[in-house]
Amino acid sequence: MYSPAILLDLGAGCDIMAGKKKGEKMDGKYVRAIFPGSFDPITNGHFDVIKRGAKLFDELIIAVGRSPIKNPLFTPAERVEMITELVAGMPGVLVESFDGLTVEYAAKKKADVILRGLRSLTDVQYEFQLAMTNRAVAGIETVFIMTSEQYGFTTSTLIREVAALGGDVSNLIPKAVYKRVRQRLEELKTKK
């Protein structure tokens, strides 16, 4: 019988790791990942995945999809702007928007992997299919980061809906994003 703790010990002691500094890749490979999504708006759950992903990859491109979504709150350009402010000062983290197929964008950026977050078993089912399809059509691997427990129920869709009905979503999204959400909802109210 073995335990994960024993596996970790073996890893740390094995020859292939000898002489390597923490974080240094075993074959010196530069790994670029893209993290695609709608991010309307970016949530603390997304941001948690970004912070943890940034530690795993040399370069992480947050890719905001420009394809239309139901009842959007922000334009793709606004989402890119908000995320760019949030990740300012995080080395190797970039933000862009993209159109069309994620795998085509990944190929254009010469990305090695697609990063996705997992919240629940429902996510697993959908993400599993998506990852298999992306690997079948483009040969690209998907890497998953499991949500931190406190963000397991956080979705952009719910945040848009709850905020529009006057619910308090201030502890589910970054402070600056919350301000923009409030502003946008006010603008929409006065337009009506």
Ligand code: ADP
């Ligand atoms: P999509 O429109 O594909 O659902 P999202 O912007 O909602 O795009 O999400 C982008 C990625 O972030 C997806 O992989 C999604 O599973 C992940 N994600 C969203 N919310 C969370 C969360 N609270 N915790 C972990 N991952 C999340």
